[in-house]
Amino acid sequence: MTYRVNAAGHMEVGGCDLVLLARDHGTPLYVYDEATERERSAEYVAAMGRSGQVLYSAKAFASPHFLRVVAEEGLGLDVVSAGELDLALRSGFPRDRIHFLGNNKSREDVEAAYRAGATIVIDGSHEFDLLRAVVPEGRRTPVMLRISPGVKPDTLDHISTGQLDSKFGFSIESGAARKAVEETLSRLRADGLLAVERKRPIPLFPRCVGVVTSVSGAALRDIVSVATRRRPGIQIGVASASVQGDTAPRET
Numbered sequence: 066m067t068y069r070v071n072a073a074g075h076m077e078v079g080g081c082d083l084v085l086l087a088r089d090h091g092t093p094l095y096v097y098d099e100a101t102e103r104e105r106s107a108e109y110v111a112a113m114g115r116s117g118q119v120l121y122s123a124k125a126f127a128s129p130h131f132l133r134v135v136a137e138e139g140l141g142l143d144v145v146s147a148g149e150l151d152l153a154l155r156s157g158f159p160r161d162r163i164h165f166l167g168n169n170k171s172r173e174d175v176e177a178a179y180r181a182g183a184t185i186v187i188d189g190s191h192e193f194d195l196l197r198a199v200v201p202e203g204r205r206t207p208v209m210l211r212i213s214p215g216v217k218p219d220t221l222d223h224i225s226t227g228q229l230d231s232k233f234g235f236s237i238e239s240g241a242a243r244k245a246v247e248e249t250l251s252r253l254r255a256d257g258l259l260a261v262e263r264k265r266p267i268p269l270f271p272r273c274v275g276v277v278t279s280v281s282g283a284a285l286r287d288i289v290s291v292a293t294r295r296r297p298g299i300q301i302g303v304a305s306a307s308v309q310g311d312t313a314p315r316e317t
Contacts (some may be wrong), residue, residue, distance in 0.1 A: 067100050098128065099134060106138035115290060117194055118283060123149040132156040141283075147177045156183060161282040166211065168233050175199045179206050182307075186211050188234055193248065210235060210249065212242050273300040280305045 071077045077210055079098040109119045127149060133156055135142065141162040144150045150175040165178035168188040175195045178185050179294045182270040184197065184207040200206050201214055211234035235242040274292055278285050280303060292299050 067098050069212060096127070097131060102134055106140055110139045118162070123153065127152055129156040132158050136162070144183070147174055150177055150181060150183065159281060161207075161279060161284075163208070170195065172199060182206075184209055184295055187245070188246070191243065193252070210242070210245050212237060220260070270298070271299065273302065275302045275304065277304045277306050279307060 067077075067079045069077050071082060073082070073084075075082045077083065078096055079100060081096070083096065086096060097102055106119075106121075113119050119139075121142040122143040123132070124143075124145060129152070132142065132153060136156075136158050141164060142158055143164050143166055144153055145165070145167040148164065154160070160182040161184075163181065163183040164186050165174065166186045167174070167186065170188070170192060172195055175185060175192070176199050179199050184205035185192075186209045187193070187196075189232060190212045196206070196208065213236045223293045235245040237243075263293045272286075276285065276288055278288075285303065289301060292301060
């Protein structure tokens with residue numbers, strides 16, 4: 066934290082006197098300290114560890130430089146509109162770390178997320194039909210299911226999203242989450258992606274593993290982490306390829 070009270074009795078952040086900033090730029094004035102932003106981001110990433118990815122919500126505040134700092138500190142990004150997605154892309158935010166959320170996505174939103182190669186977070190059953198309409202036959206796009214855990218946090222009601230009656234995500238307690246997972250598995254089986262007869266046996270102790278994926282993607286980091294933990298000394302060969310969005314090759 067760079068906050069302090071200076072000799073003039075004024076609040077100071079990042080070496081800047083807030084009274085003088087207000088005088089020079091007028092109010093209301095929003096001031097963000099990059100050092101604090103980086104420090105807090107690093108703390109969240111360290112606390113999460115390998116258990117998942119920390120997402121910064123663009124709705125809180127977003128500007129090109131701010132988002133570049135968020136990306137540099139290893140966070141992912143939560144966007145809920147085509148406008149936020151466009152800002153993220155123009156800021157150079159890594160596409161494989163952008164997650165498109167929202168329980169009222171339009172077809173245009175889903176199309177924009179698909180073209181960008183962002184992860185589409187499914188917030189309701191109707192989005193399965195949107196995805197089928199948007200993603201061309203033979204293509205794939207990364208998705209996640211948003212699960213509502215049925216936990217009511219100690220916060221203001223109008224910003225609470227995890228409780229049982231939340232309008233966001235699939236509820237575990239009501240059975241909606243299980244139904245959504247079963248529907249997803251059913252669609253995967255229909256596409257042959259879970260067909261047992263198509264699986265090939267994997268050696269019990271492989272000495273070398275080949276991976277075809279984006280070298281900047283989170284998937285590669287996860288693969289390397291798991292493989293080296295389970296098989297120390299294993300050789301991992303990586304063939305760089307675009308795996309998301311319109312630039313990805315069509316499956317054959």
